[in-house]
């Protein structure tokens with residue numbers, strides 16, 4: 001038995017359901033799903049500049065205690081059509097694979113939250129556990145806006161998705177008790 005076991009990803013389905021409720025317009029058969037918040041239908045280049053804008057922001061570096069010595073770098077690629085969105089690597093050598101359906105801002109934030117969570121806490125925490133949900137909420141609050149954040153908090157609460165202590169991000173007064181230590185390089 002390994003010394004450190006990967007936590008079971010026990011709230012993944014609940015989190016997906018909550019996102020669906022908070023971020024998708026009602027499903028209309030035969031039509032592409034529209035998001036309530038943020039842009040849909042981004043090109044790979046537009047998705048890349050959305051991610052770059054986040055990584056380059058002073059807020060991001062401060063909120064996640066990114067080292068001053070190295071710039072975060074996350075590459076967006078298209079991946080295979082109709083496959084799942086995926087996130088690999090850490091914030092210095094990360095990759096988001098986002099086929100057309102996934103090139104919408106909230107999905108990109110979801111994938112970026114995986115990269116941040118893995119960089120801060122390592123590969124053994126639950127992929128969609130409370131640490132992930134907390135990082136995701138902070139990114140949503142900052143980059144999709146407070147209405148989007150409120151919708152996601154409400155859906156998390158209704159769907160019993162754990163996300164730890166959370167208040168809306170305010171650059172001058174970060175409030176999250178479980179802040180990650182400085183992001184390590186792996």
Ligand SMILES: [Zn+2]
Pocket residue numbers: 110114128
């Ligand atoms: Zn995920």
